[in-house]
Amino acid sequence: MQRVKAVICYDGTHFSGWQVQPGKRTVQQEMERALTRIHKGEHTPVVSSGRTDSSVHALGQVIHFDTTLAVPEDRWPKALNQLLAPDVQVMETSFVDSSFHARFDAVEKTYRYRVHLTKERDIFRRHYVYFYPYPVRVEDMKQAAPYLTGTHDFSSFCSSRTDVTDMVRTVHEITVEEDGDELHFTFRGSGFLYNMVRIMAGTLLEVGKGLRRPEDMPAVVEAKNRESAGNTAPGHALYLVEVRYE
Amino acid sequence: MQRVKAVICYDGTHFSGWQVQPGKRTVQQEMERALTRIHKGEHTPVVSSGRTDSSVHALGQVIHFDTTLAVPEDRWPKALNQLLAPDVQVMETSFVDSSFHARFDAVEKTYRYRVHLTKERDIFRRHYVYFYPYPVRVEDMKQAAPYLTGTHDFSSFCSSRTDVTDMVRTVHEITVEEDGDELHFTFRGSGFLYNMVRIMAGTLLEVGKGLRRPEDMPAVVEAKNRESAGNTAPGHALYLVEVRYE
Numbered sequence: 001m002q003r004v005k006a007v008i009c010y011d012g013t014h015f016s017g018w019q020v021q022p023g024k025r026t027v028q029q030e031m032e033r034a035l036t037r038i039h040k041g042e043h044t045p046v047v048s049s050g051r052t053d054s055s056v057h058a059l060g061q062v063i064h065f066d067t068t069l070a071v072p073e074d075r076w077p078k079a080l081n082q083l084l085a086p087d088v089q090v091m092e093t094s095f096v097d098s099s100f101h102a103r104f105d106a107v108e109k110t111y112r113y114r115v116h117l118t119k120e121r122d123i124f125r126r127h128y129v130y131f132y133p134y135p136v137r138v139e140d141m142k143q144a145a146p147y148l149t150g151t152h153d154f155s156s157f158c159s160s161r162t163d164v165t166d167m168v169r170t171v172h173e174i175t176v177e178e179d180g181d182e183l184h185f186t187f188r189g190s191g192f193l194y195n196m197v198r199i200m201a202g203t204l205l206e207v208g209k210g211l212r213r214p215e216d217m218p219a220v221v222e223a224k225n226r227e228s229a230g231n232t233a234p235g236h237a238l239y240l241v242e243v244r245y246e
Numbered sequence: 247m248q249r250v251k252a253v254i255c256y257d258g259t260h261f262s263g264w265q266v267q268p269g270k271r272t273v274q275q276e277m278e279r280a281l282t283r284i285h286k287g288e289h290t291p292v293v294s295s296g297r298t299d300s301s302v303h304a305l306g307q308v309i310h311f312d313t314t315l316a317v318p319e320d321r322w323p324k325a326l327n328q329l330l331a332p333d334v335q336v337m338e339t340s341f342v343d344s345s346f347h348a349r350f351d352a353v354e355k356t357y358r359y360r361v362h363l364t365k366e367r368d369i370f371r372r373h374y375v376y377f378y379p380y381p382v383r384v385e386d387m388k389q390a391a392p393y394l395t396g397t398h399d400f401s402s403f404c405s406s407r408t409d410v411t412d413m414v415r416t417v418h419e420i421t422v423e424e425d426g427d428e429l430h431f432t433f434r435g436s437g438f439l440y441n442m443v444r445i446m447a448g449t450l451l452e453v454g455k456g457l458r459r460p461e462d463m464p465a466v467v468e469a470k471n472r473e474s475a476g477n478t479a480p481g482h483a484l485y486l487v488e489v490r491y492e
Contacts, residue, residue, distance in 0.1 A: 011369050057370075089369050123257050123335050124303075128370065 001066050004076060005096045011087040012057040013127040013236065019051050027052070027061075027088060034083035035065055049106045049243040053195070055236040057128070059112075060091075062243040064102040100245075108172070108190060108244040113201040114237045115183040129182060130201075130237035136208030138178060144207040145174040145185075147217030148200055155224040157203070159195035159232065167224070169193060176204070183208075186241070195232050203230035247312050250322060251342045256304050257333040259373040259482065264297040264307075273298070273307075273334060280329040281311055295352045295489040299441070301482040303374070305358075306337075308489040310348040346491075354418070354436060354490040359447040360483045361429040375428060376447075376483035382454030384424060390453040391420040391431075393463030394446055401470040403449070405441035405478065413470070415439060422450070429454075432487070441478050449476030 008031070016024035020032070028046055035044035049062045071079055076093035084090070116122060116129035117136060148157075151170040158167060171189035178184075185204060187197050203220065206212045212220075212230070220228045254277070262270035266278070274292055281290035295308045317325055322339035330336070362368060362375035363382060394403075397416040404413060417435035424430075431450060433443050449466065452458045458466075458476070466474045 009369060011372075086372050087369055089367065091366075120337075121335065123255060123333055124374065126257075126332050 001068060001098065003064055003066050003096050003098045003100055004073075004093055005062065005064050005100060005102065006076065006080075006093045007091045008058065008061050008063060009089050009091055010058050010061065011127075012052065012055045014087060015054065017052055017054045017056065018048055018061075027058075030085055030088050031063065034080050035067075037083055038071075038079060039067065039069065047102045049102045049109065049240075050191075052240055053198075053235045053238075055127070055234075056238045056240065057236075058240040060242040061240050062102050062106070062245075064096065064100060066098075102243075105245050106191070106243050107246055108188060109192065110241040110243075111187045111192070111197045112239045112241050113185040113187070113197065113233065114239070115185070115201075115205065116181060117183055118181050127236050130234055132183075132205065134209055136183070136205070137210060138176065138183065138208065140210075140214050141183075141185075141204045141208045142176045143214035144204055144212075144217050145176050147214065148174055148203075148221065149189075152221050153224050154193055154196055154221070156220055156226060156229045157196045157199040158193035158226065159199070160226055161194065164193060167193060169196070174200070174204075198232045198235060198238060199226075199229050201233040201238070205233065206230040247314060247344065249310055249312050249342050249344045249346055250319075250339055251308065251310050251346060251348065252322065252326075252339045253337045254304065254307050254309060255335050255337055256307065257373075258298065258301045258303040260333060261300065263300045263302065264294055273304075276331055276334050277309065277311075280326050281313075283329050284317075284325060285313065285315065293348045295348050295355065295486075296437075298486055299444075299481045299484075301373070301480075302484045302486070303482075304486040306488040307486050308348050308352070308491075310342065310346060312344075348489075351491050352437070352489050353492055354434060355438065356487040356490075357433045357438070357443045358485045358487050359431040359433070359443065359479065360485070361431070361447075361451065362427060363429055364427050373482050376480055378429075378451065380455055382429070382451070383456060384422065384429065384454065386456070386460050387429075387431075387450045387454045388422045389460035390450055390458075390463050391422050393460065394420055394449075394467065395435075398467050399470050400439055400442055400467070402466055402472060402475045403442045403445040404439035404472065405445070406472060407440065410439060413439060415442070420446070420450075444478045444481060444484060445472075445475050447479040447484070451479065452476040 018027045020028045031046045073095045077090040080090045114129040149171045153167045155167045173188045175186045266274045277292045292311045319341045323336040326336045360375040395417045399413045401413045419434045421432045
């Protein structure tokens with residue numbers, strides 16, 4: 001048995017997120033379908049670094065699976081990409097020790113949130129950016145971001161639909177960058193709670209709109225109450241960019 | 247009765263082209279559905295500058311329609327965009343004389359063809375560029391392009407599925423430009439035959455690949471035979487950019 005680590009990307013538009021759900025098209029289901037086919041019908045489960053929500057994209061999700069096939073380490077992308085739907089792709093693969101675990105061994109994740117700052121909706125980006133036709137104060141958002149970093153109980157930024165009880169996470173860095181007519185928030189941290197990145201993006205946008213001040217942020221964190229933070233920004237503008245391991 | 251000229255854009259991915267066809271989703275059908283709704287059920291036909299094929303996009307298609315409604319000239323985009331599907335959009339509108347005709351009065355059209363030059367397919371651009379994982383000689387394509395301009399019988403670049411009998415068109419300019427990892431062909435001319443731009447794009451790519459020489463182009467035009475030109479490049483990488491009127 002050989003454990004394989006794979007870096008994959010997917011366009012989340014037509015997926016109901018990562019995790020297998022009855023009657024829904026999910027990325028996990030699509031990966032397992034291709035792997036089961038290559039294994040001549042033997043079900044081959046896949047473990048990812050974590051779930052992504054419906055319509056959320058991935059540029060660098062990491063998964064692992066076990067195989068008895070004699071496919072060489074670097075041939076897995078081509079072998080799988082021939083079987084996968086056009087909206088998922090295996091970018092690179094490597095053989096790892098059987099103790100490697102895509103979820104438990106992840107030490108850092110990076111997410112990006114893309115905001116389209118314009119009065120004119122771009123239909124070609126409708127599945128990929130959050131259309132935000134309001135004037136925003138970028139400097140205020142840049143000032144607010146560092147208040148959301150560090151090690152905290154992030155209950156204020158966690159959707160109530162979660163089974164997790166330990167709400168403490170460490171956010172290493174949040175950057176706010178302009179890129180043409182887009183604004184990109186990049187979040188790098190040890191891990192994120194359910195909807196945490198989308199709630200942080202929504203809260204930063206409320207700062208940008210002048211509805212909150214940068215210096216209000218510490219109180220939002222300290223409240224440990226979902227009501228204190230801003231709206232959950234839509235999923236279709238969120239990208240899982242990278243997952244790091246030791 | 248007021249005639250309205252409108253500039254519209256659409257993402258062709260989920261459309262079976264412009265023209266109404268039974269049982270298919272088309273852009274004309276979607277425009278007429280919205281217009282008929284705003285006219286309280288009275289069927290409102292739409293005329294465009296010309297058809298576009300299945301999966302072909304438009305950044306600046308031009309249409310006209312007649313109305314009895316008292317909607318101000320500049321309010322039409324907002325009124326219609328509220329009723330249109332998210333993959334079509336009215337960008338600007340103006341009142342025109344009742345003699346204006348979107349097809350017959352068009353004096354110049356510009357199309358763009360986007361080629362993605364890379365070994366790595368980008369799943370996020372799969373509906374928008376032609377993935378071309380081969381080395382190409384850009385200079386050869388730049389040399390070949392001018393041979394395809396001018397006033398000619400362009401039968402070599404016309405798909406056999408056409409009712410048109412006059413095959414003479416004038417191509418004003420064809421440019422070949424690199425833009426990051428993409429190659430853009432831009433075609434500007436008085437009008438184009440059925441599939442003409444896609445066949446020209448396919449032929450230029452064969453020059454780029456070294457299968458044809460730039461100086462072979464005059465003979466391809468002179469042959470007046472579809473067999474002499476290259477393959478028809480796929481529709482999903484083609485954009486109707488602009489339609490000009492006197």
